[in-house]
Each structure stands twice: as structure tokens, then as C-alpha cells.
Amino acid sequence: METVETVAEKRNETFLQRVRTKVDLGDVGPILGLIILIIIGSFLSPVFLTKGNLFNILTQISVLGLGAIGMTYVVIGRFFDLSVAGMLSLAAVLIVGLQPYVGTIGAIFAVILVALAVGLLNGTILQFIKGDFGASIMITFGTGTILASLALLYTGGFTLKPELDPVFSWFGNGSLFSIPAPIILLIFFSIILHVVLKYTTFGRAIYLTGANHEAARLSGIPIHRIRTITFMIVAVLVSIGGLINSSQTLNASPVAGVGFELDVIAAVAIGGTSLQGGAGNITRTLIGVLIIGVLNNVFVLIGLSNYDQMMAKGLIIIAALLLDRRNESNLIRKG
Amino acid sequence: MTIVKKLYSQKVLIILIGMVIFASISSPNFLNLQNLTFLVTQLSIFGIMALAMTYVVLNKEFDLSIGAVMAFSGIFMVKIMPHTGMILAIVLTLVLGVVIGFITGFLIAYLGLNSFVVTLCAMFFYNGLALSVSDGRPASALDPVLTYISSGTFLGIPNPIIVLIILTAGADYILRKTKFGRNIYAVGGDEQVARLTGISVKFYKIIVFVISSVAASLGGILLTGMLNSASPFVGSDAALTVISAVVIGGTSLAGGEGSIPKTIMGLFILGILDNLLGLLNVHSFYQTFILGALLVFVIGWDFYARSKKQVLAAH
Numbered sequence: 001m002e003t004v005e006t007v008a009e010k011r012n013e014t015f016l017q018r019v020r021t022k023v024d025l026g027d028v029g030p031i032l033g034l035i036i037l038i039i040i041g042s043f044l045s046p047v048f049l050t051k052g053n054l055f056n057i058l059t060q061i062s063v064l065g066l067g068a069i070g071m072t073y074v075v076i077g078r079f080f081d082l083s084v085a086g087m088l089s090l091a092a093v094l095i096v097g098l099q100p101y102v103g104t105i106g107a108i109f110a111v112i113l114v115a116l117a118v119g120l121l122n123g124t125i126l127q128f129i130k131g132d133f134g135a136s137i138m139i140t141f142g143t144g145t146i147l148a149s150l151a152l153l154y155t156g157g158f159t160l161k162p163e164l165d166p167v168f169s170w171f172g173n174g175s176l177f178s179i180p181a182p183i184i185l186l187i188f189f190s191i192i193l194h195v196v197l198k199y200t201t202f203g204r205a206i207y208l209t210g211a212n213h214e215a216a217r218l219s220g221i222p223i224h225r226i227r228t229i230t231f232m233i234v235a236v237l238v239s240i241g242g243l244i245n246s247s248q249t250l251n252a253s254p255v256a257g258v259g260f261e262l263d264v265i266a267a268v269a270i271g272g273t274s275l276q277g278g279a280g281n282i283t284r285t286l287i288g289v290l291i292i293g294v295l296n297n298v299f300v301l302i303g304l305s306n307y308d309q310m311m312a313k314g315l316i317i318i319a320a321l322l323l324d325r326r327n328e329s330n331l332i333r334k335g
Numbered sequence: 336m337t338i339v340k341k342l343y344s345q346k347v348l349i350i351l352i353g354m355v356i357f358a359s360i361s362s363p364n365f366l367n368l369q370n371l372t373f374l375v376t377q378l379s380i381f382g383i384m385a386l387a388m389t390y391v392v393l394n395k396e397f398d399l400s401i402g403a404v405m406a407f408s409g410i411f412m413v414k415i416m417p418h419t420g421m422i423l424a425i426v427l428t429l430v431l432g433v434v435i436g437f438i439t440g441f442l443i444a445y446l447g448l449n450s451f452v453v454t455l456c457a458m459f460f461y462n463g464l465a466l467s468v469s470d471g472r473p474a475s476a477l478d479p480v481l482t483y484i485s486s487g488t489f490l491g492i493p494n495p496i497i498v499l500i501i502l503t504a505g506a507d508y509i510l511r512k513t514k515f516g517r518n519i520y521a522v523g524g525d526e527q528v529a530r531l532t533g534i535s536v537k538f539y540k541i542i543v544f545v546i547s548s549v550a551a552s553l554g555g556i557l558l559t560g561m562l563n564s565a566s567p568f569v570g571s572d573a574a575l576t577v578i579s580a581v582v583i584g585g586t587s588l589a590g591g592e593g594s595i596p597k598t599i600m601g602l603f604i605l606g607i608l609d610n611l612l613g614l615l616n617v618h619s620f621y622q623t624f625i626l627g628a629l630l631v632f633v634i635g636w637d638f639y640a641r642s643k644k645q646v647l648a649a650h
Contacts, residue, residue: 128639129635129639129642130639134451134589135638137451138630138634141575142627142631142634143627145623145624145627146627148623149621149623152620152623153618153621153624262456306466307463307464307467308463308467310462310463311460311467313456314456314457314458314459314460315456317456318442318448318456321448322448
């Protein structure tokens, strides 16, 4: 309830103060970083700012983007999912492997069912053992190892060749309104996840669960069910990513997802969603994903090897975490 | 009732004995001296790292970077060996371990970052560095001193086993009998209380990562000697295996609870499992699967038992 005094105080706020309260400073940093990267990129190469190259960047980040927006839900709920790498590999090989038996559409449905089961399994184990953040890391580390080995077992370690029917090809190489399909899928799911997170009770409940699970539990929120659903969402989005990946590369590798979890953590952390839970949103994560996409593109333009890129990524995530930490301590000081 | 309770408290030992019996029944080759020596030699490198990881986990932290540090240490040693000579190269590689551990520990203790994410980043960084320095190719290293250290024998026992035994005894002594060891338990048990008692929590947080990285460097040195070459691709499964050994032995991921003998038992359970699956010709993909399932089960059990205990304490 606003008292007369606070209303009066609000009127006396200067324009700058009002802008400052409206725009969270945590949001500005990543956007600024992205703009600087784009400027650097356009100086490095004249083709950087062409429509072709920008579509290229967006297409390349679409798989990562799908994983990262899903992970944002899990992280806001103050859990973590390391099984995404195994899930990506398994989805990539299962879709191609099941294609001859049930058709592409059938295979997609089957894989989504598998993903739902994986999310349910992760969530149920953590509910049963009353796990915390650390437990979610270790348990999903274990289930991720199982999924990765299942992908290898399914193909015997070999790469599978898909049948190129129109539906399968569309996901990687098709387009809608002359925009590549992977970008369309990323935008579509981002809007849905954004709206659900922002305007539904379910979305609010995720924030409360992450911010203070005891308070959430006492106010009647089924915290375990909420967290289990976030695990299911990320698994389904990652499996769609696996489908796009197989369709883009025209083969299904059982090691497609190795290292994927690090990219996802990087995107979420660089975007500024705190690993402490209870804060963050889809737009931030998308900015993080864009930063990684532009960064990869710039790395290629300046001719960094794959190995150097691995090193650079490790350093950049640490830097992003340090910045994130400073923001948090600023908030505490302000509060 | 008390017998059941006593047996339950020694469940890891019972599982270990059960596995030895099962292994010797199912494969006649298991219980011969050659296979057992081979088994322990195989375990020695991960064993050394598991001793260090026990310290890290007791302190309520993780270190996922040990495999990458191990690979990079091997490459580093081989690259500087022509310039410095063998002995100095080994010393410098161990110093490298100290520096790496200090950086990791500093990021975690002083800048308050999550050890899991930091060491995951470190893993990628040192993997990239090892690949970059070696151009993605194994580098061969033939040196009599190095070969003696890792493949020679002393009184008929392979040297890596002797190193493991000495370090095990030392790690156990420090943990149980010294102030340093007690403080490690205290920091892992309750950081706040430890700080109020006057223990420098940050010092211990850094030192455990130094211990872990030095152990990884030592592992890299021994492995390079055993294989006569340093490869940037080794150690990808080190963190998983070593943390599994520590946790399976019964050291709690919640910190402050566990011991060196427990880790050694966990190590042997994993080693015998691995050896047996190899003797029975089980494919390595199945081995990964079994390891993952075992990890989920053991960690799940650890957390479940603790949550039960808390409920009992509350009532």
C-alpha cells in the first residue's frame, strides 16, 4: 500500500532516477557487451553485417538457444540440469534411428515422450531424496552420463545417416516467410516461455520456489512438481534441439551433445540470470545466447582455432560470473 | 538389532568383500597375483587423485578440472623436458599444479564463485590449453628416470603402488592426527562455526584445491611415464571416476563427513567392477552406463539417508 509520502517522493524523483528504477542495471551490461561485439565484428569483416551472415549466426545458435531458454526455467527454480548434453545426443540418434520404423513425425513424438520421461525421472529422484542445488548438479551429472552411454549403445558408437524426407529436412534447412526454420522455432518457443514465465501463476510459482522454497512450500506451492515440470520443459526443448542438429548436419552423432552443458551454462550466466535462483528471465538468456553466437562468429573471423575457442569460453564464463557477483553485492548494499 | 546396525555401518566393506567373492567365482583369472598387481597399478593414478578429492569433498567443494589438469601437466612436462632436464621438469610440473590449484581456490574462496562452475570452466580451459600446446597430438617422452618412477619396481612392487601406499598413509595421518586435518572437517561441517572459532576458512578452501591440482599433476607425470607419451586426450573420465570413488566410499557430499580408508574402499569397488567387466568382455559403453547408474544410486542414497536423519532429529 502506498502512503501519501511515498507518492510525493515518487513525483519528486528526477527523470534520471526514474529511468534507473525502470531499467535494471543488470540488464544493461549484457546488452552493452553485445553491441560492442557487433561493432567489433563489423570492423573485422565487411560481410559481418549482411543479412546472410546474421541469419547464419542465428541459425547456429538456435540449438543452444532452445536449451538455454529451457535451462532458464530450471535455474530460476534454483536447480540445475547437467543431463542436457546426454539428452541432446540421445535425441539426435533416437530420431534418426526410429525414422525407418515409425516415420519422422512418429519419431519426433517418441523422442518427446522420452524427453518427458527423462525430465520426470530427474525431478522425481530429486523429490524423493529431498535434494538441494548441489544434489541436482550431481544427480543430473549421473543421469546425463547414463543418457550419453545410452546414445553410444544405441548406435554402437557409429554415426547414423538420416532419411531425408521433407519434414525432417525442414527442421534444419527449411524456412518459413523466408526465415530459416531453426530461427522460427527458437522465436516461437521463446515467446511461449516468456509469456508463461511472466503472465501465469505457474511462472510466478517458479520464481517464488527459487527465491525461497520454504516460503513457497508454506504458501501452498507444490515446489517439487514445479521443479519437475521445469526439468521436463528443458528436456523437451533440448530434444527438439537434437532434431534440428541432426537435420542441419545431415547425420546423427552419439556424441553430438558433448560440451553442450557448458555452452548452456555460459549463455544463462552471461545473460545475467543468477545461479542463486529466483531471478532472471527469457530475454536476458536470449541476449546471452546472442553474445555467444556473435562471439563464435568473431572467433572464426579472427581465426582462433577450436582449442583456443575452448579456452576463451572458459575465461569468458568466469568473467561473466564475476560481473554477476558484483551486481548481486551492489544490490545487497543498496537494499 | 545391534548386529544389524553394526553390519549396516560397515556396508561399504561388506559390498567390497561381496564383490571380491563374486569376482573370483565368476572369473578364474581374477584372483591371481598378476591380475591383482595390474588392478592396483591401474588404480594408483586415480587413487592418488581420489585421496586429494577426499579433502576437497570434506570441505564441501567439487573439483571437476582434475582430468584436464592431469592431461595438461603431462604435455607441459614433455614440452619443457628438453630444456630443463627430467628432474627439474618434474619439479616444475608439480609447481604448475600448485599455481593452478591456487588460481582455482582463489576464485572460489575470495571471489565467492560456485566451485562446480569454476572447475567446469577450468576443465575446458586446461583441456583447450593442452590441445593447443600439443597441436592435438600425443607427444612422446622417453627418459630412464621417468620410466623408472612409473614403471619400475621396488622390492618387486611396482612404484606407482608404493607411491599410492605412502600417500594414503600420509593423507590419513594428516586428516586424523593433525590440527590441519581437524580444521578441514570443521570447515566442511559448518563454515560459519569454523569461522567464528577462528579458523581461516579461506585458507583451507584454497589449500584443498592446491592439494587436488598437485595430485592431478602427479597423476599426469606418472601416466606419461607409464605410456611413454603425454596425450591431451587422457583424463576425460577422471573427475567422474574419482568423485564416484569418494562418494561410493561413503564420504558425504554435504561435507565434514568421511575418511581416507572409505575413499580407498570406494576406489577398490570401482576398480574391481571395472576389472571384472573387462575380464567378462563387457563393452566400455556398458561400463559408462553402470558407472552413471551407480553414481545416481549412491548420491541419491547419501542425500536420502541424510534427509531421514534430519527428520528424526527434528522430532
